[in-house]
Amino acid sequence: MTGGYTIAAACAPVLVVLLEVTVLRTGILRLGRFWLATAITLAFQVPVDGWLSKAQRAGRQLPGPGQFGGAVAMGHPGRGLRIRARDDHFDPDALGTGPGGFGGSGRTAPAGGRPPVTDARRAALLAALRLTVRGGLAGVWVRGHIPAGPTVLTGNHHSWWDPFVAGLVRPAGAGQALLGRRPRPAARRATQVSPPGSRCAPGGRFTFASAVPDRRAARPAGTACARRSA
């Protein structure tokens, strides 16, 4: 129910005015002191509510150790999913870097596999990607070990950052596919892999799955996960 709160909040005052005008007819809306009282209440309410509504801490977005073979957590600074290098969820096992910068040091270089593009265009593209992501995201962490070889990324929520992050996490990666939250059967057939298996916990993160060649029909674990996230 994305946006449900916004819609309801926008409808509420309209309904109140309608109720007053058509049914109650108390005339309170014509009183200056009503609007003054409303303004005073609002002036207190906004800071108080703002303080009460804690921004979602990034630590919640990170999966627990051992939960995933590997995961990327990402956040957007303006959307309460901020991820920063803070002590309370610093992950010494994490690959990648925080706001300090994106490592281009080959930490994410895959074992084996040759880069698909090796010329200057690739370097320029990666530099642009790095700039874009560093400008827009507070940080990107990779927890765990991204399996060597082809990888499937399945976001359990969508963001237009997905391909950017995917490109940076595996800059010299071998085959890589980015699937939607509910990979369509056609996409699954095309990539010949299953969606990530057992766990699709909510939260802003990707789950990684090793590319499992799916020679059999749809695997039950994968389909169950896709259904549950619907």
Add this chain to the structure above:
Amino acid sequence: MDRWQYLGLLGLCVTMTLPLEIIGGARVYRRPKALLTTLAPVVVLFGGWDLLAVRHSEWRYSRRYTLGWWLLGLPVEEWLFFLVVPACAMLTYEVLARRRRP
């Protein structure tokens, strides 16, 4: 101490607006029947909205900042919010209304 944050804030709201009743001459707490009649629809409507929103995971309550006492699907603090905050708003309105009446 963090667990008392929400409840503490509500307490602060009550304390800070209490002078409006005592000194300012707002007659809100002194008319409990009228107060409850006013609060009832607020609690029902917004409590229901809250329950729906929680069910749809639009927001949730931090275990860190609440005492952990739940009542009918919401933290006790959240129910109290629907009593305290409208009462504060009414005190504000009543004080302003008082001033006009000699």
